[in-house]
Amino acid sequence: xxxxxxxxxxxxxxxxxxxxxxxxxxxxxxxxxxxxxxxxxxxxxxxxxxxxxxxxxxxxxxxxxxxxxxxxxxxxxxxxxxxxxxxxxxxxxxxxxxxxxxxxxxxxxxxxxxxxxxxxxxxxxxxxxxxxxxxxxxxxxxxxxxxxxxxxxxxxxxxxxxxxxxxxxxxxxxxxxxxxxxxxxxxxxxxxxxxxxxxxxxxxxxxxxxxxxxxxxxxxxxxxxxxxxxxxxxxxxxxxxxxxxxxxxxxxxxxxxxxxxxxxxxxxxxxxxxxxxxxxxxxxxxxxxxxxxxxxxxxxxxxxxxxxxxxxxxxxxxxxxxxxxxxxxxxxxxxxxxxxxxxxxxxxxxxxxxxxxxxxxxxxxxxxxxxxxxxxxxxxxxxxxxxxxxxxxxxxxxxxxxxxxxxxxxxxxxxxxxxxxxxxxxxxxxxxxxxxxxxxxxxxxxxxxxxxxxxxxxxxxxxxxxxxxxxxxxxxxxxxxxxxxxxxxxxxxxxxxxxxxxxxxxxxxxxxxxxxxxxxxxxxxxxxxxxxxxxxxxxxxxxxxxxxxxxxxxxxxxxxxxxxxxxxxxxxxxxxxxxxxxxxxxxxxxxxxxxxxxxxxxxxxxxxxxxxxxxxxxxxxxxxxxxxxxxxxxxxxxxxxxxxxxxxxxxxxxxxxxxxxxxxxxxxxxxxxxxxxxxxxxxxxxxxxxxxxxxxxxxxxxxxxxxxxxxxxxxxxxxxxxxxxxxxxxxxxxxxxxxxxxxxxxxxxxxxxxxxxxxxxxxxxxxxxxxxxxxxxxxxxxxxxxxxxxxxxxxxxxxxxxxxxxxxxxxxxxxxxxxxxxxxxxxxxxxxxxxxxxxxxxxxxxxxxxxxxxxxxxxxxxxxxxxxxxxxxxxxxxxxxxxxxxxxxxxxxxxxxxxxxxxxxxxxxxxxxxxxxxxxxxxxxxxxxxxxxxxxxxxxxxxxxxxxxxxxxxxxxxxxxxxxxxxxxxxxxxxxxxx
Numbered sequence: 001x002x003x004x005x006x007x008x009x010x011x012x013x014x015x016x017x018x019x020x021x022x023x024x025x026x027x028x029x030x031x032x033x034x035x036x037x038x039x040x041x042x043x044x045x046x047x048x049x050x051x052x053x054x055x056x057x058x059x060x061x062x063x064x065x066x067x068x069x070x071x072x073x074x075x076x077x078x079x080x081x082x083x084x085x086x087x088x089x090x091x092x093x094x095x096x097x098x099x100x101x102x103x104x105x106x107x108x109x110x111x112x113x114x115x116x117x118x119x120x121x122x123x124x125x126x127x128x129x130x131x132x133x134x135x136x137x138x139x140x141x142x143x144x145x146x147x148x149x150x151x152x153x154x155x156x157x158x159x160x161x162x163x164x165x166x167x168x169x170x171x172x173x174x175x176x177x178x179x180x181x182x183x184x185x186x187x188x189x190x191x192x193x194x195x196x197x198x199x200x201x202x203x204x205x206x207x208x209x210x211x212x213x214x215x216x217x218x219x220x221x222x223x224x225x226x227x228x229x230x231x232x233x234x235x236x237x238x239x240x241x242x243x244x245x246x247x248x249x250x251x252x253x254x255x256x257x258x259x260x261x262x263x264x265x266x267x268x269x270x271x272x273x274x275x276x277x278x279x280x281x282x283x284x285x286x287x288x289x290x291x292x293x294x295x296x297x298x299x300x301x302x303x304x305x306x307x308x309x310x311x312x313x314x315x316x317x318x319x320x321x322x323x324x325x326x327x328x329x330x331x332x333x334x335x336x337x338x339x340x341x342x343x344x345x346x347x348x349x350x351x352x353x354x355x356x357x358x359x360x361x362x363x364x365x366x367x368x369x370x371x372x373x374x375x376x377x378x379x380x381x382x383x384x385x386x387x388x389x390x391x392x393x394x395x396x397x398x399x400x401x402x403x404x405x406x407x408x409x410x411x412x413x414x415x416x417x418x419x420x421x422x423x424x425x426x427x428x429x430x431x432x433x434x435x436x437x438x439x440x441x442x443x444x445x446x447x448x449x450x451x452x453x454x455x456x457x458x459x460x461x462x463x464x465x466x467x468x469x470x471x472x473x474x475x476x477x478x479x480x481x482x483x484x485x486x487x488x489x490x491x492x493x494x495x496x497x498x499x500x501x502x503x504x505x506x507x508x509x510x511x512x513x514x515x516x517x518x519x520x521x522x523x524x525x526x527x528x529x530x531x532x533x534x535x536x537x538x539x540x541x542x543x544x545x546x547x548x549x550x551x552x553x554x555x556x557x558x559x560x561x562x563x564x565x566x567x568x569x570x571x572x573x574x575x576x577x578x579x580x581x582x583x584x585x586x587x588x589x590x591x592x593x594x595x596x597x598x599x600x601x602x603x604x605x606x607x608x609x610x611x612x613x614x615x616x617x618x619x620x621x622x623x624x625x626x627x628x629x630x631x632x633x634x635x636x637x638x639x640x641x642x643x644x645x646x647x648x649x650x651x652x653x654x655x656x657x658x659x660x661x662x663x664x665x666x667x668x669x670x671x672x673x674x675x676x677x678x679x680x681x682x683x684x685x686x687x688x689x690x691x692x693x694x695x696x697x698x699x700x701x702x703x704x705x706x707x708x709x710x711x712x713x714x715x716x717x718x719x720x721x722x723x724x725x726x727x728x729x730x731x732x733x734x735x736x737x738x739x740x741x742x743x744x745x746x747x748x749x750x751x752x753x754x755x756x757x758x759x760x761x762x763x764x765x766x767x768x769x770x771x772x773x774x775x776x777x778x779x780x781x782x783x784x785x786x787x788x789x790x791x792x793x794x795x796x797x798x799x800x801x802x803x804x805x806x807x808x809x810x811x812x813x814x815x816x817x818x819x820x821x822x823x824x825x826x827x828x829x830x831x832x833x834x835x836x837x838x839x840x841x842x843x844x845x846x847x848x849x850x851x852x853x854x855x856x857x858x859x860x861x862x863x864x865x866x867x868x869x870x871x872x873x874x875x876x877x878x879x880x881x882x883x884x885x886x887x888x889x890x891x892x893x894x895x896x897x898x899x900x901x902x903x904x905x906x907x908x909x910x911x912x913x914x915x916x917x918x919x920x921x922x923x924x925x926x927x928x929x930x931x932x933x934x935x936x937x938x939x940x941x942x943x944x945x946x947x948x949x950x951x952x953x954x955x956x957x958x959x960x961x962x963x964x965x966x967x968x969x970x971x972x973x974x975x976x977x978x979x
Contacts, residue, residue, distance in 0.1 A: 048092055048093065048094075048095055048096050048097045049081060049096065049097065050081070050082060050083065050090070050096065050097050050098070050099065051096055051098075053120075054082075054098065054099055054121065054123070055082060057117055057120050057121055058082035058085075058088075058099065059078050059082075060117045061102075061114060061117045061118065062076040062078060062082070062085070064109075064111055064113065064114050064117070065104065065107065065109065065114075068107070068108055068109050068110065068111060081097075082099065083097050083099070087102060087103045087104050088101070088102060088103075089101035089102075089103075089126075091123070098123040099121055099123055099124060100123055100124060100125045100126065101124070101125060101126040101127075102118070102121075102124065102126070102127050102128070103126070103127075103128040104128065104129055104132070105128055105129070105130045105131045105132070105157075105824075106130070106131035106132065106822075106823070106824050107132060108132065108133065109129065109132040109133065109134065110132065110133040110134055110135065112134055112135070112136050112137060112138045112141075113138060115137060115138040115141035116138050116141070118141070118149055119141060119146065119147035119148060119149045119150070120148065120149070121148075121149050122148040122149060122151060122152065123152065124149045124152065124153055125152055125153060125154045125155065125175075126153075126154060126155040127149075127153060127155070127156050127157070128155075128157040129157065129158055129161070130157045130158065130159040130160050130161070130180070131159070131160040131161075131822060131824075132160075132161050133161065133162060134158070134161040134162065134163055135161075135162045135163065135164065136163065136164070136165065137163065137165050137169055137170075150172055150173050150174075151174065151175065152175055153173055153175060153176055154175050154176060154177045154178065155176075155177065155178035155179075156170075156173070156176060156178070156179050156180070157178070157180040158180065158181055158184065159180045159181060159182040159183050159184070159205070160182065160183040160184070160822065160969065161183075161184055162184065162185065163181070163184040163185065163186060164184070164185040164186070164187070165186060165187075166186070166187055166188065166189070166194075167181075167186050167187070167188040167191065167194040167195075167206075167211070168188070168189075168193075168194045168197075170194075170197075171194070171197035172197060173197070173198060174199055174200070175200055176198050176200060176201060177200050177201060177202045177203065178202060178203045179198065179201060179203070179204050179205070180203075180205040180206075181205065181206045181209065182205050182206060182207045182208060182209070182227070183207070183208045183209075183967070183969045183970075184208075184209050185209060185210050185973065186206060186209040186210065186211065187209070187210045187211065187212070188211050188212070188213065189213070190213065191211055191212075191213055191214070191215075191216040191233075192214070192216040192217055192218040193218065194216075195216045195218050195219050196218040196219075198219070198220070199220055200220065200222060201219055201220055201222070201223060202222050202223060202224045202225070203223075203224055203225040204219065204223070204225065204226055204227070205225065205227040206227065206228055206231070207227050207228065207229040207230045207231070207251070208229070208230035208231070208966075208967065208969060208970045208973075209230075209231055210231065210232060211228065211231040211232065211233060212231070212232040212233065212234070213233065213234070213235075214233065214234070214235045214238060215228070215233055215235070215237060215238050215241060215252060215257070217238050217240030217241055217243070219244065221243070221244065221245070221246065222246060223244045223246065223247060224246055224247060224248050224249070225247075225248060225249040226244075226247065226249065226250055226251070227249065227251040228251065228252055228255070229251045229252065229253040229254050229255070229275065230253070230254045230255075230966070230967075230970055231254075231255055232255065232256060233252070233255040233256065233257060234255070234256045234257065234258070235257065235258065235259075236257065236258060236259035236260075237252065237257060237259070237261060237262055237276075237281075239262055239264060242262065242264040242265070242267040242268060243267070244268070245267060245268060245269065245270070246270055247268050247270065247271055248270050248271060248272045248273070248294075249271075249272060249273045250268075250271065250273070250274050250275070251273070251275040252275065252276055252279070253275045253276060253277040253278050253279070253299070254277065254278040254279075254966075255278070255279055256279065256280065257276075257279040257280065257281060258279070258280045258281065258282070259281065259282065259283075260281065260282055260283030260284075260286075261276065261281055261283060261285070261286050261300070261305075262286065263286035263287060263288045264286075264288060265286060265288040265289045265291060265292050266288045266291040266292075268292060269291070269292065269293075269294070270294055271292050271294060271295055272294050272295060272296050272297070273295075273296065273297045274289075274295060274297070274298050274299070274300075275297075275299045275300075276299065276300040276303065277299045277300060277301045277302050277303070277321070277963070277964070278301075278302045278303075278964065279302075279303055280303065280304060281300065281303040281304065281305060282303070282304045282305065282306065283305065283306065283307070284305065284306060284307035284308075285300070285305060285307065285309065285310075285313060285322070287310070287312070289312075289313065290310075290312035290313075290315060292316070293316050294316070295316050295317055296316070296317060296318045296319065297317065297318065297319045297320075298313070298317050298319075298320055298321075299319075299320075299321040299322075299963075300321070300322055300325070301321045301322060301323040301324050301325065301345065301961070301963075301964070302323070302324045302325075302961075302964060303324075303325050304325065304326055305322070305325040305326065305327060306325070306326045306327065306328065307327065307328065307329070308327070308328060308329030308330075309322070309327055309329065309331065309332070309335065309346075309351075310332065311332040311333075311334045311335045311338075313335070314335055314336065314338045314341050314344070315338050316338075316340070317341065318340050318341060318342045318343070318362075319342055319343045320341075320343065320344050320345065321343075321345040321963075322345070322346055322349070323345045323346060323347040323348050323349070323367065323961065324347065324348040324349075324961075325348070325349055326349065326350060327346070327349040327350065327351060328349070328350045328351065328352070329351065329352070329353075330351065330352060330353030330354070331346070331351055331353065331354075331355065331356055331368075331373075332356070333356050333357075333358070334356070334358070335356055336356045336358065336359045336360060336363060336366070337356070337358045337359065337360055338360055339360060339361075339362070340360065340362055341360040341362060341363050342360075342362050342363060342364055342365070342386075343363070343364065343365040343366075344363070344365070344366055344367065344368075345365070345367040346367065346368050346371065347367045347368065347369045347370050347371075347391070348369070348370040348371075349370070349371050350371065350372060351368070351371040351372065351373060352371070352372045352373060352374065353373065353374065353375070354373070354374065354375040354376075354378075355368065355373055355375070355377065355378055355381070355392065355397075356378070357378035357379075357380045357381070358380060358383075359380070359381065359383060359384045359387075360384065361383075361384050361385070361386065362384070362386055363384050363386060363387060364386040364387055364388045364389065364410070365387075365388065365389040366387065366389070366390055366391070367389070367391040368391065368392050368395070369391045369392060369393040369394045369395070369415065370393070370394040370395075371394070371395050372395065372396055373392070373395040373396065373397060374395070374396040374397065374398065375397070375398065375399075376397065376398060376399035376400075376402075377392065377397055377399070377401065377402055377405075377416070377421075378402075379402045379404040380404070381402075381404075381405070381408070382404055382405055382406075382407040382408035382411075383407075385409060385410060386410060387408050387410060387411055388410050388411060388412050388413070388434075389411075389412065389413040390408070390411060390413065390414050390415070391413065391415040392415065392416055392419070393415045393416060393417040393418050393419070393439065394417070394418045394419075395418075395419050396419065396420060397416070397419040397420060397421055398419075398420045398421065398422070399421065399422070399423075400421065400422065400423035400424075400426075401416065401421055401423065401425060401426055401429075401440070401445075402426070403426040403427075403428045404428075405426065405428065405429060405432075406426065406427075406428025406429060406430075406431040406432060407428075408432060409431075409432070409433075409434065410434055411432050411434060411435055412434050412435060412436045412437070413435075413436060413437045414429075414432070414435060414437070414438050414439070415437070415439040416439065416440050416443070417439045417440060417441045417442050417443070417463065418441070418442040418443075419442075419443055420443065420444060421440075421443040421444065421445060422443070422444040422445065422446065423445065423446065423447070424445065424446060424447030424448070425440065425445055425447065425449065425450055425464070425469075426450070427450045427451075427452045428452075429450065429452070429453070430450055430451075430452025430453050430454075430455045430456060431452070431455070432456065433455070433456065433457060433458075434458065435456050435458070435459055436458055436459060436460050436461070437459075437460060437461040438456075438459065438461065438462050438463070439461070439463045440463065440464050440467070441463045441464060441465040441466050441467070441487065442465070442466045442467075443466075443467050444467065444468060445464070445467040445468065445469060446467070446468045446469060446470065447469065447470065447471070448469065448470060448471030448472070448474075449464065449469060449471065449473065449474055449477070449488075449493075450474075451474040451476060453474065453476070453477060453480070454474060454476025454477060454479055454480060456480055457480065457481055457482070458481075458482050459480050459482065459483055460482050460483065460484045460485065461484065461485040462477075462480075462483065462485070462486050462487070463485070463487040464487065464488055464491070465487040465488060465489045465490050465491070465511065466489070466490035466491075467490070467491055468491065468492060469488070469491040469492065469493055470491070470492045470493065470494065471493065471494070471495070472493065472494060472495030472496075472498075473488065473493060473495065473497065473498055473512075473517075474498070475498040475499075475500045476500070477498070477500075478498055478500040478501045478503060478504045479500055479503060481505075482506060483504065483506065483507065484506045484507060484508045484509075485507075485508055485509045486507065486509070486510050486511070486512075487509070487511045488511065488512050488515065489511045489512060489513040489514050489515070489534065490513070490514045490515075491514070491515050492515065492516055493512075493515040493516065493517060494515070494516040494517065494518065495517065495518065495519070496517065496518060496519030496520070496522075497512065497517055497519065497521065497522055497535075497540075498522070499522045499523070501522055501523075501524070501525065502522060502523045502524065502525050503525065504525045505525065506529075507525065507529075507530045508529060508530060508531055508532070508872070509530070509531060509532040509872065510530060510532065510533050510534070511532065511534040512534065512535050512538070513534040513535060513536040513537050513538070513558065514536070514537045514538075515537070515538055516538065516539060517535070517538040517539060517540055518538070518539045518540065518541075519540065519541070519542075520540065520541060520542030520543070521535065521540055521542065521543075521544065521545055521559075521564075522545070523545055523547060524545050524547055524548055524550055524551055525550070526547065526550040529552075529553045530551045530553060530554055531553050531554060531555040531556065531577070531871070531872040532554075532555060532556045532872060532911075533551065533554060533556070533557050533558070534556065534558040534911075535558065535559050535562070536558040536559060536560045536561050536562070536582060537560070537561040537562075538561075538562055539562065539563060540559075540562040540563065540564060541562070541563040541564065541565065542564065542565065542566075543564070543565065543566035543567075544559065544564060544566070544568060544569055544588075545569075546569050546571065547571075548569055548571060548572060548575075549569070549571035549572060549574045549575060551575070552574075552575065552577070553577050554575050554577060554578055555577050555578060555579050555580070555872060555908065556578075556579065556580045556908065556911060557572075557575075557578065557580070557581050557582065558580070558582040558911075559582065559583055559586065560582040560583060560584040560585055560586070560604070561584070561585045561586075562585075562586050563586065563587060564583075564586040564587065564588055565586070565587040565588065565589070566588065566589065566590075567588070567589060567590035567591075568583065568588055568590060568591070568592060568593055568605075568611075569593070570591075570593045570594075571593075572593040572595075573593035573594045573595050576596060576599065576712065578595070578599070578601055579601055579602065579906060579908065579909075580601070580602050580910065580911070581601060581602070581603045581604070581605075582604050583603075583604070583605045583608065584604045584605055584606045584607045584608070585606070585607035585608070586607070586608055587608065587609075587610065588605070588608040588610060588611055589608070589610025589611060589612070590610070590611065590612065591611070591612060592605060592611060602910075675697075675700050675701055675703075675704045676700050676703060676704070676773035676776060676778075677773055678696055678697070678700060678771055678772075678773060679772045679773055680750075680771075680772045681696045681769065681770065681771040681772065682750065682754070682769060682770060683768065683769045684753065684754050684757030684758070684767060684768060684769055684770070685757065685768040685769065687768075690768050690769075690782075692725075693723050693725050693727045693729075694723060694729065694768065694769055694780060695723050695724055696769075696771055698721060698722070698723050698724060699721045699729070699731045699771065699778065699780055700771070700773075700778075701721075702719045702720065702721035702722070702731055703719050703721075703731055703733060703778065705719075708720045708721065710730075710785060711785065711788070711838075713831070713835060713836055713848070713849065715734060715831075715849070715852060716732050716733060716734055716849065717732070717733045718730055718731070718732050718733075718785070719731045719732075719733065720783060721780075721783075728783040729768075729780050729781065729782065729783045730780070730781040730782070730783040730785060731778055731779070731780055731781075732778065732779045732780075732781065733776055733777075733778055734776060734777045734778070734779070734855070749770075749772070749777060749855055750770070752851065752854040752855055753767055753770045753779070753851060753854075753855070755854075756827070756850060756851055756854065759819075759820075759823075759827075759850075761815070761816055761819040761820075762812075762844075762846075763812045763813065763815045763816030763819070763844075763845060763846055763847060764816045764819060764820065764846060764847050764850060765781055765838060765846045765847065765848045765849075765850065766781070766850075767779040767780065767781060767851065768780050768781060768782065777855075779851065784838075784840040784846075785838055785839070785840075786838075786839045786840060786841060786842070787838075787839050788834060788835050788836070788837055788838055788839065789809060789813075789834035789835075789837040789839065789845060789897070789900075789901075790833070790834035790835045790837075790906075791839075792809075792839060792842065793834060793900055793901070793904060793906075794834075794906050800904075800933075800935045800936060801842075801904075801936075802936065802939070803936045803937075803939065803943045803946070803947065804843075805842050805843055806901040806902075806936070807901075807946070807950070808842075808843035808844075809837075809839075809843065809845045809901060810897075810898055810901055810950065810975060811972075811975055811976070812843075812844060812845040812846075813837055813845050813847060813894065813897060814894065814968065814971055814972040814975050815972060816845070816846070816847040817829070817832075817847065817890060817894055817968050818968040818969050818971075818972045820847070820850065821887050821890070821967075821968045821969075822969070826887055827850055827853065827854075828853045828885045828886070828887065828889075828890060829847070829849070829850065829852075829853065829885075829890050829893070830849065830852040830853050830870060830885065831849060831852065831870045831871055831874075832847070832870065832874060832890055832893035832894065832897070833870065833871040833873075833874045833893065833896075833897070833907065834897055834900055834907075835871065836848045836849045837897070853885065870893065871907065872907070872908055872913075873896060873906070873907025873908040873913045873914060873915070874892075874893040874896045874897075874907055875889075875893075876888070876889040876892035876893070876962070877892075877960055878962050886962065887967070887968065888962035888963075888965050889962070890968070891957050891965045891966065891967070891968060891971065892915075892957060892958055892962075892965065894957055894968070894971070895915065895953075895954045895955070895956075895957025895958035895965075896914060896915050896958060898950060898951075898953065898954035898957065899914050899915060899918050899931075899954050899958070900914065901950075902931065902932055902933065902947055902950060902951055902954060903918070903931055903932065903933050904933040904935070904936070905933075915958040918931050918951075918954070918955065918958070919955065919958065922955050928948065928951060931951060932944075932947050932948070932951065946978050949978035950975065950978050953966075953971060953974050953975060953978065957971060
């Protein structure tokens with residue numbers, strides 16, 4: 001198996017990042033014992049020179065850095081004083097200087113011979129080589145006697161590399177106070193013994209490595225920070241850990257710790273952050289935590305903690321997360337009252353009783369969903385003006401929704417779903433002008449939908465489904481500027497669908513099914529990215545709108561169980577994203593539209609006697625009622641027989657004419673639209689093969705011919721372009737008529753694309769050049785397109801893709817995404833799905849559309865990212881209320897891709913998201929077997945075992961809580977270790 005390729009190219013300037021890293025290290029220098037007469041200030045351009053020995057050492061280091069670094073800011077000039085080089089700090093004396101700090105994070109370094117040179121710098125006090133690509137430490141670096149640098153080094157940061165050394169290799173640093181080894185593969189047979197080598201250690205961070213065994217207790221008493229999250233530590237939390245009375249940060253999350261949490265926290269009076277999440281801890285929350293007056297953050301979510309919760313837990317804490325445990329009893333009346341409390345998450349426990357009515361004035365986030373809380377919602381819940389997120393879903397709350405909720409002026413997320421609430425929806429909810437997400441589904445609410453909802457100008461998601469609401473849909477609903485998801489299904493709503501729907505600009509999902517709607521289906525909006533439209537089980541009549549094909553991103557269309565008549569618009573056949581078409585039980589007639597032969601589409605049209613296409617659709621699904629087929633089959637075949645001769649003749653004529661047409665086209669410009677006029681263009685790559693081959697005019701001529709299109713995604717169209725020397729390239733068109741693109745700002749566009757063009761990873765599509773025309777932007781890539789992962793899995797091919805191929809794709813995508821997240825400024829993916837992952841071959845994936853996050857301006861569209869949330873089924877659940885793209889959100893999307901590879905199913909089937917379906921079956925081992933694609937998992941015991949291992953990784957990636965998802969670096973390592 002190939003090694004992971006990770007040469008992190010800088011994605012932005014290092015200036016601020018280096019300054020932030022160097023500030024803590026500068027504090028060490030003030031304590032150095034230097035005679036006052038000899039001491040000087042920080043290095044300036046007038047710094048005294050280094051000694052000849054140190055200058056020679058620095059020149060040796062410079063030759064390595066200059067040859068390896070991908071940073072344009074690194075270039076160290078040997079003629080200059082090394083103290084003035086970027087990343088170098090010196091201490092000035094009367095006639096000479098000495099190097100005291102070297103900081104080279106994310107410089108693309110991998111040559112471990114640099115450590116031999118560093119070892120000769122006996123004045124070095126701080127060394128930062130984080131976010132590089134080192135795979136091993138040189139022998140000189142960890143030898144006991146030959147590395148003089150180790151004698152005075154106080155801070156060492158090797159985090160985010162690929163180091164797989166034993167922790168014991170880093171012994172004998174007598175002055176080391178800060179050691180950061182996070183995100184590597186360091187191992188240790190005896191962690192306590194290895195840490196015993198560091199006699200002055202104050203901060204040790206080693207999250208996401210391969211450390212195993214017990215939690216160490218051999219550190220020195222001066223320890224302030226201990227971070228061991230994301231490892232393989234086991235056993236119980238040792239009592240010896242409570243000897244470290246100066247400890248301020250303790251992070252043992254995401255390990256395999258068992259047993260109760262010791263009740264010894266009175267011994268840690270300075271503790272500020274305690275993280276125990278993601279283990280297997282049991283027992284009650286220790287009462288001694290009440291003695292820790294400095295504790296500001298406590299997280300022990302995703303354990304098996306039991307017992308009640310006491311009010312003292314929140315007495316000093318600002319942020320508390322005890323979600324997904326087995327806590328029981330009632331919530332104390334003063335639990336949420338303590339001053340300074342900002343965020344509380346008790347989701348997924350067994351708490352009962354009433355919700356406390358008095359809240360801290362600084363509380364901005366309250367999550368109590370998934371418990372057994374009853375009684376009414378307190379009318380005083382909005383006495384705090386700070387509340388931005390209130391989630392009380394999945395409880396047993398009764399009574400009305402208090403109108404006082406309209407006083408929560410800062411509220412952006414309100415979730416009261418799945419309770420027993422009744423009465424009408426208060427008009428006052430329409431006063432929450434900062435509300436982005438409103439979820440009231442699965443209650444017993446009645447009455448009309450308040451017309452005041454049209455005042456919610458930034459509302460994105462409105463879910464009122466499965467209640468008993470009546471009356472008509474207020475026309476103002478579809479005039480909400482940023483509405484993207486509207487769910488009203490399962491009510492008693494009547495009247496027509498407002499014609500104002502045609503003015504909607506950003507609808508992604510619209511579900512009005514299971515109501516009593518009447519009238520015709522109004523004209524659909526023409527500039528939306530709707531992926532789900534469900535109008536089923538109503539009383540709609542008339543024709544299906546002819547412009548239904550304007551919903552070009554539509555994936556699910558359900559118009560079943562209505563009174564629709566007339567022909568099915570043939571334009572439906574152009575909806576290439578469609579995966580489910582439900583037209584059953586109407587009065588439709590005429591032929592069923594033709595779809596692409598390889599389109600993964602389920603069609604149901606039974607119960608329409610007038611449909612005349614008695615053959616099976618392209619996808620093998622019957623397109624008429626089977627009973628009616630019997631009466632028409634003889635007529636159909638008689639007509640078909642009579643037409644055969646005419647068809648053969650027509651084919652011959654068409655082929656003859658087409659050859660003549662192609663000959664004419666070959667002699668001039670391709671048929672299609674006019675060739676775009678080039679305003680500017682630039683080659684980004686320095687590769688001479690491409691610089692001599694790429695011809696911008698040929699690229700534009702290719703774009704002018706629609707026959708060169710080989711792929712369309714949500715924002716882009718791909719064309720195949722043959723250059724004058726015969727080499728083939730891909731040209732991607734970005735349509736700037738959608739104002740979300742910043743193509744009008746050419747300088748910004750050029751700068752962002754050129755930064756991305758300097759990236760280098762085999763699993764990422766990196767642009768070679770860009771072209772700007774009057775209204776569009778174009779990017780040029782190497783052409784190595786063999787379909788997408790979606791085509792491979794769901795393209796209708798008869799052969800089953802074997803597990804080694806699927807596993808290789810998973811590794812490749814994980815490698816590319818880890819690389820993108822590892823940039824100085826991480827590159828995030830707006831739309832990460834199997835449709836945006838291209839295949840160079842069956843086993844070689846490439847992540848596409850990496851530039852969208854950089855060149856899309858949300859302020860020029862909806863003011864949020866709601867219209868570009870990604871493909872349905874891949875969108876992380878938190879997006880509904882954060883409206884922010886995050887690395888954790890990308891991890892969720894990657895988890896869905898893993899599930900597709902494991903199951904062979906698309907991201908959405910029959911209206912159910914794949915991630916939700918998999919999570920629903922993940923509770924018991926025997927049910928997990930149902931998730932796997934049995935066509936593949938049964939081929940061998942080894943394959944079955946590895947698929948189960950990868951399934952565990954996928955399920956962790958699609959965890960509901962973003963904090964519970966692993967980082968991509970950790971995901972990649974787990975995939976490599978999956979057996």
